[in-house]
Amino acid sequence: MQKEIFEHGLNHNRRKFLSQLSLGIGSVALGSLLIPDLFSNNNPDAIMAGLPHFAPKAKRIIYLFQNGAPSQLDLFDYKPKLQEMFGQDLPASIRNGQRLTGMTADQKKFPLAGTVFQFNQYGKHKAWLSELLPHTASVVDDLCIIKSMYTEAINHDPALTFFQTGAQVGNRPSMGSWVSYGLGTENKNLPGFCVLLSKGKGNGQGVYSKLWSNGFLDSFYQGVQFSSGENPVLYLNNPDAVSKADRRNMLDKLAELNDENYKTFGDPEINAKVQQYELAYRMQTAVPEVTDLSKEPESIIKMYGADCLVPGTFAANCLLARKLSENGVRFVQLYHQGWDAHGDLPSQIKGQCQDVDQASAALITDLKQRGMLDETLVIWGGEFGRTNYCQGTLTKEDYGRDHHPRCFTVWMAGGGVKPGVYGETDEFGYNIIENPVHVHDFHATVLNLMGLDHEKLTYKHLGRRYRLTDVAGNIVKGIIA
Known part of the structure; x- marks a missing residue:
């Protein structure tokens, strides 16, 4: 033996x-010692929370979400064929029976609408960009432009929810919550996941808190919304006549009571609430400092544009996103509303680009000059694309576009992505002909860049293990440097 x-x-x-x-x-x-909270979570799925599964290429994410769906055909996906066939009906063989929204389902014809804007090629990869994006053109060699994104949802609410949570229904953790759950925060005085909102000049689609919800994860992982008012985080300050020492004493006593409750009931949400109270206490000092833009040098103000000094604008939020990331916030989500151009698209998209073009490019440049871009993944895009045919009346100067989930454009920069153009659509800009990227693939790739295996980042809820990518998703290796 x-x-x-x-x-x-x-x-x-x-x-x-x-x-x-x-x-x-x-x-x-x-x-x-390195990660004090490594063993503090009572959920067995989160025992190793705070550690990546493998060496990450990115440490943080800034997601510039363009809510309402920008028209890829007027910004990124140049299709001369649409000019040649202007006003002609979209061939049935190209549409191939694709379902329509209720806004165009009754149309007898689908007249092709070429863009009214000039396109030129930029950078060493000869990427096509619209004249509406001159500042983006200046940083094009840092961008990975994915022209072959597609989704299953054809209306805003499910499509937006799908992009943010990996599901078209509510009560699922958002991408920022998943990242925060998997990796934690680099700064114990700030949330791991922050949300900033802005409104553009075009028709807007609403945004709502379920998009940055923690879902079934502990509430500690929900996104913290910053406002543009006098108090960036609501209800953070102490009430009148309550000193910092009073607040500290109250929190200590509350923690004792909650500890007794936890011993009695064993509900992990009790501990999550205590963590939130403690974070809010620490944020009382950290938030005013990080949201103060008055100390930014004139060169930075000029780079982002004068709007960056106007609280609540996209430019101000981009600058604030850089400061939050610089101070250890793992995931910063911006939502810019106003891209829902079913009519009067040329006028509306001009205004939207005036809002976002300079600040988006400035963020890339700012991160790069600070040595942060290599470790910061910046994402820009909406929930789906826009049709190549006109919704309603078509003229040479005016047209609108309906929702188009079958192909659209998203760009990424920094954080381990490979600059260049990835994927291609047909000559009508209607179908993908090369390297399709589904929303689940997008999520799997983003998590991979952060050092997380999308199949291992799970949470057991109601008897099954959930993940951001559900039961799908493939890493898009072609865009990883």
Whole structure:
């Protein structure tokens, strides 16, 4: 018997056992010192929360979400064929029976609408960009322009929810919550996930808190919305006549009561609430400092544009996103409303681009000059695209476009992505002909860049394990540097 054990390599003496055990205990101790909360979560799925699954290419994300769906055909996806066939009906063989929204389902014809804006090629990859994006053109060599995104949802609410949570229904954790859950925050005085809102000049689609919800994750992981008012985070300050010492004493007593409740009921949400109270206490000092833009040099103000000094604008939020990221916030989500151009598109899209073009490019430049771009993943795009045919009356100067989920454009920069153009659509800009990227693939790739395996980042809820990518998603290796 002893001989068989030895032959199978299982003959461990006491000295070898204790030496290997000490290495394991030492690693655990080191991990607890580097990441104090490593073993604080009561959910067994989150035992290793705070550690990536493998070496990450990016440490943080700034997501510039363009709510309402920008027209890729007027900004990124140049199709001369649409000019040649202006006003002609979209061939049935191209549409191939694709379902329509209720806004164009009754149209007898689908007249093709070429863009009224000039396009030119920029950078070493000869990427086509509209004249509406001159500042974006200046940073095009830092961009990975994905022209072959597609989704299943054809209306705003499910499409927007799908992009943010990986599901078309509500009560699912948002992407920022998943990242915060998986990696934690780099700054204990600020949330791991922050949300900033702005409104443009065009027709807007609403945004709502379910888009940055923690879903079934602990509430500690929900997005914290910053406002443009005098108090960036509502209800953060102490009430009148309550001092900081009073607040500290109250929180200590509350923690004692909650600890007793936890011992009685074992509900992990009790501990999550205590964490939130403590974070809010620390944020009282950190938030005013990080949201103060008055100390930014004139060169930075000029780079982002004068609007960056107007609270609540897209430019101000881009600058604030840089400051939050610089101070250790893991995921910053911007929502800019106003891209829903079913009519009067040329006028509306001009105004939208005036809002976002300069500040988006400035964010890339600012991060790059600070040495942060390589570790910061910047994402720009909406929930779906726009049709190549006109909704309603078509003229040379005026047209509108309906929703188009079958192909649209998103760009990414920094954080381990490969600059260039990825994917291609047909000559009508209607179908993908090369390298399709589904929303689940997009999520899987973003998590991969952050050092997270999308199949392992799970949470058990109602008897099954959930993940951001549900039961799908493939990493898009062609865009990873």
